[in-house]
Amino acid sequence: MSKQLLKGNVAIAEAAVRAGCDAYFGYPITPQTELLEHMSARMPELNRIFLQAESEVAAINMVYGAAAAGVRVMTSSSSPGISLMQEGLSYIAGSEVPAVIVDVIRGGPGLGNIQPAQADYNQVTKSAGHGDFHPIVMAPATVQEAIDLTALAFDLADKYRTLVFVIADGTIGQMMEPAELPPMRELRPRPPWALTGKQERPHKNLISSIHIDADKLEAFNEKLQAKLALIQQNEVRYEAYLLDDAEYVVAAFGTAARVAKTAVQNLRRQGYLVGLFRPITVWPFPEKELSALADSGRVKGFLVTEMNAGQMLHDVRLAVGRQLPVQFYGRMGGAVPMPDEIESKLLAMIHKHNPQPILEGSNGHANA
Secondary structure: OOOEEEEHHHHHHHHHHHOOOOEEEEOOOOOOHHHHHHHHHHHHHOOOEEEEOOOHHHHHHHHHHHHHOOOOEEEEEOHHHHHHOHHHHHHHHHHOOOEEEEEEEEOOOOOOOOOEOOOOHHHHHOOOOOOOOOOEEEOOOOHHHHHHHHHHHHHHHHHHOOEEEEEEEHHHHHOEEEEOOOOOOOOOOOOOOOOOOOOOOOOOOOOOOOOOOHHHHHHHHHHHHHHHHHHHHHOOOEEEEOOOOOOEEEEOOHHHHHHHHHHHHHHHHOOOOEEEEEEOEEEOOOHHHHHHHHOOOOOOEEEEEEOOOOOHHHHHHHHHOOOOOEEEEEOOOOOOOOHHHHHHHHHHHHHHHOOOOOOOOOOOOOEO
8 A cells, every 4th residue: 555644643543443443432632633533434434333422531431331342442532631531441441341542642731732742651651540550552653653553552452451552742643744554454253251231141241340359359450460461571662773882872752752863863973872762662661671771881871851741751760770870851831852952961961971072973773
C-alpha cells in the first residue's frame, strides 16, 4: 500500500478500525476529537458499534461491558477525561478483560488548555486507577508509529487480557505526516471466556472484579503480578539512536524525543558524542536496558527531556542509579522544547566534564 498524508488522530482511528475494533465509546474533548469524529463515520459504515456517551465516566463503563462481552473495544480521550475514567479502568483491570485506551495529552493540571503536553505520564503508568496493577502503555513519536502501535495495542490487550494505552501528546494527534495504513483485518471471533448471556453451563461465564475475602483477593493479586512480570519480560520496546559510542545520552519519549533527536543530530555534526534513548513502552519501562547503558563505563551523563515537570525522570533515575549524573530539562503547560534548548543543556553537561573541546568529525551510528 502507498503512503498518504494523514493527521495523527485520524490515523489512529483508522488503524483501530483496520485492526478489528468492533465497538467504540467516547466523549469529545480536544485535542483528540477528530479521532471520535472519524469513528463516528467509519464504525456505522461497517455495521460496527459507535456511541458518543454522555460523559467519560459513562464511556469507560460501556467499554467495560463491551470488553466483558468479548468484542474488540476502544475509547479515546484527553487528560481530564482520562482522570474521570480512573475507577472504570481499575474495574476493567480487576476483571482481566482486554481494552484499548487512547490518550491524546493536553496541558494541565485542571482543565488546562488544548496545547500538547506529556503530563499524563504518572497517571497512566503508575496504575491508571486504584490497586496494584499497571496497563501496558506505548508512546509513539510519529504518525506511522501511532498507526503501528494502535494495531499492536489490540493484539497485546487480547494476548494478556489487559488494558493497553496508546499515549500521544497533542502534537502527534494534530500533526500530519505521510504514513501507510495496514490492510483491513477480519473481526476476531468472541473468545471462550466472554459473557454470553447463557444461564446454564457449559456456556455460562462470569466476569467480576469483586473478591470480598482477603485471601481470595490476595490470590488474585498474586496472579495479576505474575502476569505483569511476564509482560515486563516480553513486551519492553525502545529505540536506541547513536548510542554505540555515546558519552552523553538524552532520554525522552513522544514529541520530546523527536525534538531531542534533532538536537542530537546537530551536536553529532559538531563532533560531540551524544545519543538518544527513547522508551516506546513507558510501561513496562526499559529499565534494564537503560541500566546496562549506565553500566557500560562509557556514558558520562544523562539528560531527561519531557513536556512536563519531570515524570519519566523518576524512572530514569531509578534505572541509572546514583553513579552517573541525571539532569532534567522540561517545558510545561503546553510548551514544546526546541532543539537549541536541549543542545544548550547537553553542552553545559559536556563542558562541565570535558573542559577541552571534542574534535569535530566524530560520527556515530544507530543502534537498533
